Amino acid sequence: MTAALRRHGWSYLFVLPTFSLFVVFTLLPVAQGLILSLQDARVTGGSFIGLANFVTLAEDPVVRQAVGNTVLYATAVVAAQVTLALVVASLIQPLGTKSRVFYRALFYLPLVNSAILVAMVWRWIFNPNPFGLANAALGTIGLGPFLWIGSSDQALLAVILSAVLTIPGGGVVLYSAAMGSLPRELYEAADLEGASPFAKWRHITVPLLRPTTLYLVVVYTILAFQVFERVYIMTNGGGPNNATITIVQLIYSTAFQFGRYGLASAMAVVLFMMAMVVAVVQFRSLRSDVEY
Amino acid sequence: MNSDPSLSRRRFLQSLAAVGVVVACGPTAAPTPSASTSGSPAAAKPVSIEWWRRNYTPGSQTAETLTSDGAVKGWKARTPNVTISIQGGPFGPETDQKFDIAILQQKAGPDVFHTTGGDVLKYAAAGQLSEPPLTDAERRDFNPSALQATTYKGKVVAYPLWIVPWFEYINLDLFKEAGVTPPKDGNWTYDEFLAAAKKLTFKRANGKQVYGFAHANDEFAFMLIDGGRLYDKDVKTWTFNSADAVSGLEKWVALAQAKVMPPDFLTLNPNDSQARFLSGDIAILQRPSAMINVLNADKNWEFGKNWDIANFPKGRGDQTAWGGVGFIAVREQQDVDKKAAAHQFAKYLTGPDIGPDLKSQTPPVEYWLAPAGRTSAAGIYGDYHPAKAKVAKMGAFTYVLPNVSTWSEIDQKYMRPARDAALEGKKTPKQALDEVTPAAQRLLDEANK
Numbered sequence: 145m146t147a148a149l150r151r152h153g154w155s156y157l158f159v160l161p162t163f164s165l166f167v168v169f170t171l172l173p174v175a176q177g178l179i180l181s182l183q184d185a186r187v188t189g190g191s192f193i194g195l196a197n198f199v200t201l202a203e204d205p206v207v208r209q210a211v212g213n214t215v216l217y218a219t220a221v222v223a224a225q226v227t228l229a230l231v232v233a234s235l236i237q238p239l240g241t242k243s244r245v246f247y248r249a250l251f252y253l254p255l256v257n258s259a260i261l262v263a264m265v266w267r268w269i270f271n272p273n274p275f276g277l278a279n280a281a282l283g284t285i286g287l288g289p290f291l292w293i294g295s296s297d298q299a300l301l302a303v304i305l306s307a308v309l310t311i312p313g314g315g316v317v318l319y320s321a322a323m324g325s326l327p328r329e330l331y332e333a334a335d336l337e338g339a340s341p342f343a344k345w346r347h348i349t350v351p352l353l354r355p356t357t358l359y360l361v362v363v364y365t366i367l368a369f370q371v372f373e374r375v376y377i378m379t380n381g382g383g384p385n386n387a388t389i390t391i392v393q394l395i396y397s398t399a400f401q402f403g404r405y406g407l408a409s410a411m412a413v414v415l416f417m418m419a420m421v422v423a424v425v426q427f428r429s430l431r432s433d434v435e436y
Numbered sequence: 437m438n439s440d441p442s443l444s445r446r447r448f449l450q451s452l453a454a455v456g457v458v459v460a461c462g463p464t465a466a467p468t469p470s471a472s473t474s475g476s477p478a479a480a481k482p483v484s485i486e487w488w489r490r491n492y493t494p495g496s497q498t499a500e501t502l503t504s505d506g507a508v509k510g511w512k513a514r515t516p517n518v519t520i521s522i523q524g525g526p527f528g529p530e531t532d533q534k535f536d537i538a539i540l541q542q543k544a545g546p547d548v549f550h551t552t553g554g555d556v557l558k559y560a561a562a563g564q565l566s567e568p569p570l571t572d573a574e575r576r577d578f579n580p581s582a583l584q585a586t587t588y589k590g591k592v593v594a595y596p597l598w599i600v601p602w603f604e605y606i607n608l609d610l611f612k613e614a615g616v617t618p619p620k621d622g623n624w625t626y627d628e629f630l631a632a633a634k635k636l637t638f639k640r641a642n643g644k645q646v647y648g649f650a651h652a653n654d655e656f657a658f659m660l661i662d663g664g665r666l667y668d669k670d671v672k673t674w675t676f677n678s679a680d681a682v683s684g685l686e687k688w689v690a691l692a693q694a695k696v697m698p699p700d701f702l703t704l705n706p707n708d709s710q711a712r713f714l715s716g717d718i719a720i721l722q723r724p725s726a727m728i729n730v731l732n733a734d735k736n737w738e739f740g741k742n743w744d745i746a747n748f749p750k751g752r753g754d755q756t757a758w759g760g761v762g763f764i765a766v767r768e769q770q771d772v773d774k775k776a777a778a779h780q781f782a783k784y785l786t787g788p789d790i791g792p793d794l795k796s797q798t799p800p801v802e803y804w805l806a807p808a809g810r811t812s813a814a815g816i817y818g819d820y821h822p823a824k825a826k827v828a829k830m831g832a833f834t835y836v837l838p839n840v841s842t843w844s845e846i847d848q849k850y851m852r853p854a855r856d857a858a859l860e861g862k863k864t865p866k867q868a869l870d871e872v873t874p875a876a877q878r879l880l881d882e883a884n885k
């Protein structure tokens with residue numbers, strides 16, 4: 145131990161700056177959030193109230209609605225985005241190198257756009273008036289107009305659609321890179337056996353991409369649980385009859401509009417627990433010891 | 437793919453820490469005991485005070501900036517020994533939090549500041565507001581409902597600045613096109629209003645749809661017109677499920693059922709609603725007085741020819757408009773010179789002298805962005821425009837929301853969803869308002885603790 149410390153101890157110096165920033169700006173705030181969640185904290189301070197904030201959350205129908213909306217949004221969006229990323233990456237994989245690079249860039253580039261700007265565009269697309277882009281487009285084939293974000297029945301669907309219809313550039317790039325490293329001999333063997341392109345995709349590509357799929361599912365789920373700006377911009381932070389309210393939206397309003405920092409921190413803890421539990425389940429169900 | 441939302445739990449805590457650091461390092465004025473016992477800023481002793489003003493950006497041409505600079509200039513001419521520095525900040529939670537941290541946690545910050553709604557009560561409850569030394573004549577001069585809205589435990593804790601009434605902007609061109617006579621002297625009953633809105637909802641030959649009426653999604657004024665009020669007179673009991681409130685909501689629901697409002701009326705934000713009125717899509721728009729300046733700035737909109745204003749339609753109750761109140765508050769502190777200077781300046785900001793002072797500046801500055809909260813200062817607002825002259829008279833029947841510190845939670849979490857459910861036809865007005873009552877009463881009780 146001492147020898148190891150003597151040998152490698154100096155290397156901790158290199159880690160120290162980053163670790164210090166992590167402690168100050170991530171670890172301590174998270175710890176403080178946990179403490180706040182057990183307090184009746186307002187801007188003037190707070191006192192310890194045990195688990196009372198969590199009881200309040202459990203009894204609040206708006207919180208239940210926010211949790212339900214968040215789970216529904218995450219389920220639909222993650223499933224659609226991972227599938228879409230896989231399909232798009234598979235479609236561009238057989239192309240030549242230049243074309244593949246071009247399409248990867250094409251799909252990734254929109255990610256540099258401001259999320260607020262993107263949400264504003266989607267708000268316009270799903271405008272309930274006949275001049276909203278979605279209604280205008282559907283009107284050409286005799287459908288609609290639909291109320292979209294103007295209706296409590298359709299608002300969450302519109303928000304989900306806005307996420308689903310955005311090609312997940314990051315996922316496409318990751319899948320595409322992973323596909324490039326798959327062993328060619330497996331495909332050659334399958335060719336010899338007379339496997340169809342779909343059969344090769346289904347039985348070779350998809351299983352071998354499982355580690356990438358696991359990573360994307362976990363990351364996309366966490367991001368979906370944190371959905372905020374899309375809801376805030378598209379539906380004025382909750383939509384008609386709270387139809388699109390999500391956990392982070394509720395954390396925001398509870399903390400910064402209602403001044404209940406303790407309660408908001410308790411919601412953040414609940415969100416953290418949800419993300420952790422889901423991630424563990426996803427790891428257990430999707431992990432594999434793929435070797436090639 | 438979803439990008440990282442702007443506020444995760446981690447970001448929330450980080451921003452809390454960051455704001456704390458910023459405020460801690462900021463140029464706040466910590467209370468410093470003064471040897472002087474003088475309560476008058478008239479003494480030649482130099483005094484510096486800090487004025488915190490939302491929406492103030494040095495060098496910009498925003499109305500808040502121009503009026504604030506003009507006010508400081510006007511006061512400097514009257515009291516040369518007092519130096520005022522202004523700190524700005526946008527409307528929004530980040531500025532609210534800056535105020536909260538400075539005033540409530542650090543017991544420092546502004547000597548005098550603009551504030552609204554529940555913040556007044558919050559700061560008063562924390563003992564951070566210095567009670568205005570008002571004479572009886574001055575008390576009588578203020579609008580009673582505005583004064584009530586700034587009263588905490590029987591004491592007036594800030595100076596009402598202005599009352600911002602909501603009323604109807606009408607597009608006279610569309611009225612003419614639809615053959616609808618504008619309300620005489622701006623007065624109409626609900627039935628007349630509904631009939632007009634129906635006639636004003638039409639589709640032109642070119643396919644353009646015009647809607648009779650619109651409001652932004654922050655409204656609930658219709659629930660007041662039959663006499664319904666949120667609380668009893670002591671602000672102890674939630675009464676917004678009374679028969680009068682239900683009847684008011686039914687009138688509002690009738691507008692939705694008649695389809696005289698655009699399909700996005702539940703999510704139409706204030707800016708969009710104004711834009712739709714300006715583009716000629718909406719015949720009657722319910723907005724507050726600030727929109728007068730927007731229309732005046734547009735050469736296509738000539739008052740009396742293209743647009744006019746009308747009162748809120750009258751239901752079974754007394755004539756009603758609804759509105760908010762802006763306040764000027766003085767922070768409690770030990771430095772009596774600063775405190776006295778701050779009170780004198782606050783009186784000036786809310787009093788009858790500032791309007792003429794700013795009007796006489798070169799170029800003239802229009803100080804009153806909304807009708808003044810006191811009678812002696814009310815006249816000059818109407819001097820600037822005939823529409824404003826009409827609005828100035830509305831203060832008398834404007835229902836100013838009593839100040840309740842938990843109001844934003846009641847409104848956003850419970851009232852608006854209930855209102856939406858009724859307007860969408862998912863719940864009856866009575867059912868919707870009844871369902872709100874327990875949560876609203878609980879939050880009202882909490883505010884009254």
